[in-house]
Amino acid sequence: MSSVSTRNAPDILTIRGLTVSFSGFRAISDVDLDVKEGEIHVIIGPNGAGKSTLMDLITGKTKATEGDILFKGEEITGKDPGVIASKYHIGRKFQGPNVFDNMTVYENIEIALGGYTSIRKAFSYRRKEKQKKQIEEVLRQIDLYDQADMMASELAHGQRQWLEIGMVIAQSPELIILDEPAAGMTDTETMKTGQMIRDLSKKHTLIVIEHDMEFVEMIADYVTVLHQGRKLAEGPFSEIKNNKKVIQVYLKDDMDEEGD
């Protein structure tokens, strides 16, 4: 657990009045969000709260119906995913491992390496010492150095999750979005992932979507709770943990699940 001091830092991402509706259904409704530079901002909420949709909006996968998304004060609302990734340096890890299966671990990271995405740059790219170092460093960060020439499809589930985190790191983004990074992992793997995320926050700002409250407690600087597409509460984890509205929503959700 860490202090709230990160809240004094300037905004890296500012969201105002964000709304998106799909044929009348408002998946995200009038959401405001401030992500401060250098923090680990965890977004929690029951199923269908709109967490992934919110990330889709930030990364340009989905276009907003209303509202603004500002990256360091610059409007990125409605821009294409490729532009948001390469020009604004926002990297995203999806729910479930989403990697290039029939390519080696090394190649996966190398492709993700930021700054060589245009055709011209891709042609002039050479694997020199600098690039090799960069790739090897990422491989060490995600503990897949020894697996570098294995196919991504040959990795265990947890390792595939790390590989995708590694791809995001290789993009050298300023803002990293991780969608349930520890999903389907063993306890040991989860611990390791938590440490990985804490290490990352030394250099990057992170938005993490998570379910597992213990994991949230381990990593979060600041927590925002979404419920039915709206912001329900925000604050440091210690406050959120005791927030009556939040407890109610989660209890209700648990009961619903039991009722099924």
Next chain:
Amino acid sequence: MGTFISQLINGLNQSSILLIATMGLVIIFGYMNVTNMAHGSMIMLGGVSAFILMEVLHLPFGIALIGCFIITGIIGMITEKLLIKRLYSKPTETILATYALSIILTELVRIKYPLSQNVHMPLPGAFHIGRVTIPYYNIFILVFSFAVLSLTLLFFRKTTFGKMLGSVTQNRTMTECLGIKTSTIDTLTFGYGAGLAGVSGCVLAPTTGVSYDMGSTYLTDTFMTNVVGGIQSFAGTAISSGIIGEGRTITAGFLNETWAKIIIFMIVIVLIRFRPEGLFTKERR
């Protein structure tokens, strides 16, 4: 003026042929998401079945229609069981397998019937309005294709099976959780789509004759019609059949068949560039 009107009417005939030929594809490609490259061959098999039923066995046209539906429907179900089932999450392999099937079906028919076969006109005669002639059979195709369209729509919207099918295509896992056997539904749906292709082959047989290679042109025509109309939209497909059918006939009137095909092809490519979801579908999520 008279020639222009006859062209419009010819175009309408082309359109109704396209519509009925594409209908099965809306189900198989649009709803089931199977790129069935054997669709043209299914149409061809319908035509061949019509020839056998009407010219060899001398059965009436009405029986042949039902017969074609059943025969190609069964062939479709067998295809789904044997070939498609194992490839649902592999689009490229599905294309190849169905394409291989279409080669095999075409060749088998070619060995048996190397020449084009004629099927007699079940509804001879025509209307004459001034210099414009409208064969009765063309009117039949138009009415029939709209009847099949309405029946299919009713089937999807009102019957339990149709609704189940909708839910399977929208959320496979959830439907499975509800205890519905999705694999049986897949087989039946594929069979229905193939059956519709067979019916269209049967309807076409008297106007165009039946030849082993008739499938390949219908294959690309129907896919283009389907995509332009919106792959899951029956109504859109009806309208795009109209546009493509009329467009081609009118262009062919000015130039010739080949240039008409080329021009329509170019228009389709430009269209899908700017309206990838089809002309008549609202953008989805």
Next chain:
Amino acid sequence: MRKKKNIFSKLPLNRYFDILMLIFLTAFPFFTKEFRVEMMGRYICYAIFAISLDLLWGYTGLLSLGHAVLFGMGGYMIGISYQIQNGVVPAFMQREGITEIPWFYLPLQNPIVASILGILIPALFAALIGYFVFTSKIKGVFFTIITLALAQIFKDFIINVQKYTNGFNGLQSIKRFSVNGSTPLTKTTYYYVVLVIAVLVFIFCLWLTNSRVGKICTSVRENEARLGFLGYNAGAFKILIYTISGALAGLSGVLYAPATSTITTEDIGVTASTMVVIWVAVGGRGNLTGAVFGALLINWAQSILSEHFSSAWQLIIGALLLVVIYFIPNGVIGQIVALQRRIITDRKKNKLMEETPKSKKMAVVK
């Protein structure tokens, strides 16, 4: 990152196979009759054609069922060139009342210019089609359908503009690159010319597919959506690879027409396009070796078998394709490569397990 101890210990098996094939093809004219050499020369052109499809389909995952269109464009360019040598209006044009060589054919009089155009025009054509299809948000399979339609329409078109292309009959007596009336190359010399070009194409493709651009294309095949979120414009790379593939397909057509001295509508339509798909599918996609091997193997088989089964040849092809899809999905060479890969990985996994200390081992096992 790893030390290059011994280059051969890491080389995939198929690269040895490439070397074997090259040795075989180089020696081939020494122990066989000239007509066999001519035949093999033709198949090497087909191998280049197959490589061009492998770039597009095997590496990038874009299946074209109309690739023979691009091949045909190359073949027809060089074909027309030899119809209009020295300003002579060919008989099939005269029959249609054309007394002068049409202006758009004039540059083709020079076979060298025709060859260059035979590469450039299919490349540009591919770029154009690619632009419309790949910048659209249409489902990926639509490319396959569009290319199939293209194959049908292109054949119709060539037949339709009979007065410029001799329609069904196609173009004959295409010379093996005689320039300005010089004597054409001998069959054996031409064989080696084709072989050298094929080797250059192969090396180029080997370089390309191992370059970053090639790896990006492979990631398009693997997971196009993911690539977008890494900041790439996948459409641009698809257009690029289709253009390169188009140029190579055109080149193979330019080489093929003089090898057989004819080019007809049989070489450009749906059937021809299907054949190249089969070669690549049987040989194995995405490793270049498979494309070459498939092209050589199936064509040899066809030359021997179709004498006996000419009427059922297409049937055999269809059945063969089904067998490959369901039983050897990686193709012959692909299967061998996959097997080798599995052995290496298993060995590596075991080694990692041994190295891992016991406490860490638990986590890895889980």
